[in-house]
Amino acid sequence: MQVTAENSPVIEVKGLAHSYLPGTPLETVSLHGVDLEVRGGETVGIIGPSGSGKSTLLYHLNMLMRPQKGDVRVFGRSLNDPAADAGEVRRRVGLVFQNPENQLFERYAGDDVAFGPRNLGFSPSEVRERVRRALEMVGFPFLFKDRLVSSLSTGEKRRVAIAGVLAMDPEVLVLDEPSASLDPSAKNDFFKIIERWKKVPGRAVVMVSHSMEDVAELSDRIYVLVKGEVVLTGTAREVFSHPDILTRHGLTLPIPALVIERLKAEGLPVRSGAFTVEEAIKAIEEIIGA
Amino acid sequence: MHKSPEFELSLKLSIGQFIPGSSLVHRLDPRVKIIMAVLLILSGILASRLAAIAMLFITVVAVLFSIGVKPGLAFRALKPVIPFLIVLAIIQMFAIPQLREDAAVIWQWRWFTLTDKSLVSGVLLIGRFVVIVLGLSLFSFTTSTNQLIHGVEHLVRPLGRIGLPAHELAMVVHISIRFLPILVFEMERLMMAQASRGADFGKGRGLKRLRRLFPLFVPMFIISLKHAHAMAEAMESRCYMGGKERTHRVRLKLRSADYKAAFIFITVVGLTLAVNYIPVRAIY
Amino acid sequence: MNEKVRKIVVAGVMGAISIFLGATHLGFIPWFAGAALTIMHVPVIIAAVLEGPVVGAVVGLIFGAFSLIQGAIAPTGPADVWFVNPLVSIVPRLCIGPVAWLAFRGSKNLKEGQIFIISGFVGVVVNTLIWLLSQKYGGFDSDIIMVFTVGVSCVAAASVSCLLLFRQYKKNSQLFPYAVSAIAGSVTNTALVLTSLGIYKFIPWQLIGTIALLNGLPEAVIAAILTAVVVATWSGIETSRKRSSV
Numbered sequence: 001m002q003v004t005a006e007n008s009p010v011i012e013v014k015g016l017a018h019s020y021l022p023g024t025p026l027e028t029v030s031l032h033g034v035d036l037e038v039r040g041g042e043t044v045g046i047i048g049p050s051g052s053g054k055s056t057l058l059y060h061l062n063m064l065m066r067p068q069k070g071d072v073r074v075f076g077r078s079l080n081d082p083a084a085d086a087g088e089v090r091r092r093v094g095l096v097f098q099n100p101e102n103q104l105f106e107r108y109a110g111d112d113v114a115f116g117p118r119n120l121g122f123s124p125s126e127v128r129e130r131v132r133r134a135l136e137m138v139g140f141p142f143l144f145k146d147r148l149v150s151s152l153s154t155g156e157k158r159r160v161a162i163a164g165v166l167a168m169d170p171e172v173l174v175l176d177e178p179s180a181s182l183d184p185s186a187k188n189d190f191f192k193i194i195e196r197w198k199k200v201p202g203r204a205v206v207m208v209s210h211s212m213e214d215v216a217e218l219s220d221r222i223y224v225l226v227k228g229e230v231v232l233t234g235t236a237r238e239v240f241s242h243p244d245i246l247t248r249h250g251l252t253l254p255i256p257a258l259v260i261e262r263l264k265a266e267g268l269p270v271r272s273g274a275f276t277v278e279e280a281i282k283a284i285e286e287i288i289g290a
Numbered sequence: 291m292h293k294s295p296e297f298e299l300s301l302k303l304s305i306g307q308f309i310p311g312s313s314l315v316h317r318l319d320p321r322v323k324i325i326m327a328v329l330l331i332l333s334g335i336l337a338s339r340l341a342a343i344a345m346l347f348i349t350v351v352a353v354l355f356s357i358g359v360k361p362g363l364a365f366r367a368l369k370p371v372i373p374f375l376i377v378l379a380i381i382q383m384f385a386i387p388q389l390r391e392d393a394a395v396i397w398q399w400r401w402f403t404l405t406d407k408s409l410v411s412g413v414l415l416i417g418r419f420v421v422i423v424l425g426l427s428l429f430s431f432t433t434s435t436n437q438l439i440h441g442v443e444h445l446v447r448p449l450g451r452i453g454l455p456a457h458e459l460a461m462v463v464h465i466s467i468r469f470l471p472i473l474v475f476e477m478e479r480l481m482m483a484q485a486s487r488g489a490d491f492g493k494g495r496g497l498k499r500l501r502r503l504f505p506l507f508v509p510m511f512i513i514s515l516k517h518a519h520a521m522a523e524a525m526e527s528r529c530y531m532g533g534k535e536r537t538h539r540v541r542l543k544l545r546s547a548d549y550k551a552a553f554i555f556i557t558v559v560g561l562t563l564a565v566n567y568i569p570v571r572a573i574y
Numbered sequence: 575m576n577e578k579v580r581k582i583v584v585a586g587v588m589g590a591i592s593i594f595l596g597a598t599h600l601g602f603i604p605w606f607a608g609a610a611l612t613i614m615h616v617p618v619i620i621a622a623v624l625e626g627p628v629v630g631a632v633v634g635l636i637f638g639a640f641s642l643i644q645g646a647i648a649p650t651g652p653a654d655v656w657f658v659n660p661l662v663s664i665v666p667r668l669c670i671g672p673v674a675w676l677a678f679r680g681s682k683n684l685k686e687g688q689i690f691i692i693s694g695f696v697g698v699v700v701n702t703l704i705w706l707l708s709q710k711y712g713g714f715d716s717d718i719i720m721v722f723t724v725g726v727s728c729v730a731a732a733s734v735s736c737l738l739l740f741r742q743y744k745k746n747s748q749l750f751p752y753a754v755s756a757i758a759g760s761v762t763n764t765a766l767v768l769t770s771l772g773i774y775k776f777i778p779w780q781l782i783g784t785i786a787l788l789n790g791l792p793e794a795v796i797a798a799i800l801t802a803v804v805v806a807t808w809s810g811i812e813t814s815r816k817r818s819s820v
Binding site: 105106107108109110111113114127128131145146148149150151 | 806807808809810812817818819820
């Protein structure tokens, strides 16, 4: 497995532009020249209101869409290059769709997880090993492979779907609204799985989410995408210290930050700049003197 | 340079095209339009004389020009089928033996015999098809999906009084039409999700191809059935109980323009059928 | 009430699937020499076995109506020209659902040998009917009609033997009725559509027999497989292979 050096860009997007139905009277521009970078070892969050082009951007990262204008480089190789191999890109960049439990089609869980590795042409014993590892990564024992998919809960189905992507052994995991319709404990379990996966050096995560709190918790860097353009980018701390820009585009700060701001407005000498629950707790504890 | 076109399903799914406008036909009550479309198809099928088809053809083309839409659009739909139409017409003209009995031979070469009857039947075949296609295109240009649904629902209501499940049927059609865009969206996403896992839907033939398509087709049914059950629960929890005593928010009212248009159209159809059936030998 | 609402919605949704498969051409599975096997009748069959004959008939109506409209508004081939006639496009499709349902209920309690005999019998009855019809409308030599009837009975008998084959293979009696219903529904579609094409003299009868065999048989087989897989996944029916193949 190719290990990418920490902090070298695994994905580079430069000037990416895209419109649906180009050249027709119904043409809609979805991306206006987007620049984005993902480096090994980091988690990049992409936030933005509905219709901002987030999903379209993701589809370019694993060659589901080829750039109409601009360039996308994955592991140094440009996707505009006619020799670029979609199969190879999709193996190294694993895209987990929204509500991925909808894509399960096999009767038994193990078969669905094996779909990806089998498409890659691995031998039955290699497939078996990958399925075992993938199931374990999402918290299931290997015997889970014989469970009927129709007997699983939504949360379990989602974990099976994610295992299906992990079984292909990607180096970058791209997640579209990963916590959609998950209850808080399922969400927590899910993020633990991602964190555990990311421990291997060189792996990176790209996450699109509506939830400011999730993005605040997990992202090293954030891109704010509005109407197909990046209006703000930087580390999480940098991005959330511009509440004016965020609110201008219909976005809010994460709830912990809002709580701190509210406390400040009431006159309390609480330090700002906290935007995760932990930091907010710390800031409040400081002034309580606990 | 271009995105993979195989994922853009919504492009392929244009069943006729509603083109907004303010012509007389656009503003007609959808029930009237539906009945006219049905009558047109019926008279097209029944027409067995050239004069009758010619009358229908002229009527349809005249209306086509009056709605403010480029008539070329309707004719463009016919283009891909013209070769087939010609072949089929030729088969009609030469291969059907009955058309050679008591008929005047127009042209003969070796074993190809063209009689007046068979020539008429060939032209009729083409004419019939053209009339129906143009008529339906005309209908789709001037009627939006909403209007269509309301129209069908209203028309079908009286059938409910004689015991047929008319409202339920209209509801089914309504749901189908409304569910279609949801289905397209889910399927596009599904295709991309499975392609991201290395699925290749383009290879193979017959059974092998079907197996490759299971990752598409199986979820297609499952997701749809799930949506259906959720929708049913939602409808039930809002006290939907089927059709009998339902009242309606949108009530279609016939206006004078509708009566006039209906009258004119029925006259045309009547004349057409008369021309078709009156026993005067001279009319082809 | 509960049942009724569900039936309405399932009918609507299955109708949408049939339209979708037809409009995007995903429902055309390429076969040999440019021909394709279609699966737009499979939603009709699935609707019938899950919700009953009336729902099956309604979805069949939607399927037929759509093939008529598609033939008229966006024609791409000779079949579209023929389908503009409702007796070719709609009437045969109304029958798919009820026949599939009957076959489903009927085969639940029967053993393979009996299925074989019954389908042979059904084949003969259908053939006789078609022959009588053709005497009334065809006026062609009866030998040619015989070719068609032979075609239909071949489809019926052969497809059931295929069934026997995968019955052996799958060793699961729960899915068997679904496969039988799909074969019955698919054969109904093929037979009735081709018959109406023959009555209208769009295709000479000799050709119809060949098409029935070459196209009808494989279509019935893939309809059966698709129906069985979908129903098994939806209802959680276990197959003979009680575990993952990993």
